[in-house]
Amino acid sequence: MPKVYLSPERRPAPHAPYYGFPGVYEHDVCVEIGAYCAEALTRCGFDVMVASPNKTMQERVAESIAWKSNLHMPIHTNASTATLKEGTAQGPTVLRYGRAGGISDRACQMVYRRLMEIYPRNTHRGVYQKDEFYEIGRTPMLSIYPEIAFHDNGQDAIWIVQNKKRIAEALCKGVCDWFGVAYKEEEKPQTDYDKLVAELEDIKEKYRTEHASAQALRGRILAAIEQYDTVAK
Ligand SMILES: [Zn+2]
Incomplete structure (x- = not known):
């Protein structure tokens, strides 16, 4: 089965506070989503490795390469302001390597579609090219880089905090779609x-x-x- 390396946001608090949620930061939320995602991917038969929180991006990419992963997937939430004011941007985005229509784009579209299946608002941010990001441009294997929604927007922050497991399962479904693996629901x-x-x-x-x-x-x-x-x- 394919090997998936998960790399949730590395920078700890006070980086990226959640608007309206004192004490909640991107690092902790993404680590939690990463753990749920690892659980779902494992259930579906993937080999999964999750980056340890204290590892740098360089160490993570090196580890992913050494482990011979088939997919490198960072997990992030987004921000449109660098201040403590509420940002107005909303909705999921997935960041790709290379041109539209290329391998990375097609894989990212699958994860994007699964996120939009559960996202409650009608946004159209889509998939963007971001080759300059280390964990996109420097990964020789496929990378899918979801920015789940905007943590500096009140409504988006509430949605993320209330749907961590569903979001993780949506990411897993997108990965299943790409590798042609049947998604396996949690045992009843x-x-x-x-x-x-x-x-x-x-x-x-x-x-x-x-x-x-x-x-x-x-x-x-x-x-x-x-x-x-x-x-x-
Ligand atoms: Zn981030």
Whole structure:
């Protein structure tokens, strides 16, 4: 089976804060999505290696080459501002190597389509060429570089935080599409005990989702107060 090397965002906090989510940063979210994605890819039969968080981009690419991966896939979320103000850009993008219609483009389109299947808004950012990125231009194997959505936009940040596992599974489905592998759903619970555990997980997930929304709202209120204070001075 093909070998997939996953490389979630390396830079730790305070790089890339999530708008409206105090204490949430791109690194932690992407590492979590990477772990879910590794789980799904393994279930589908792929050999998977996940970059250890402290490795540099150079070390990751070298490791991916030494391991003879068939696909190198960084995992990132996007930003349209370099400030703490809310950005207006929204939606998934996948970054490719080389020309439109080339191998990387076709593979990236498959992952992009799977992300758009679950993304709730009608954006059209599509696939872009980014050969100058180290983990695109310097990987001799195929690379697919998803920028899942914009963490500096309130609505996108909420969507990412609430859908980490679904996003990871969408990435996995795109990879399956490219390699012609059938996507394998997570096993359905069998015994009463398993059902109970699944139900509990569901409740926990709902709690986390509602907690995340409340946190996001709190962030927006705090930002508004801060803005008001600045204007009032
Ligand atoms: Zn990033």
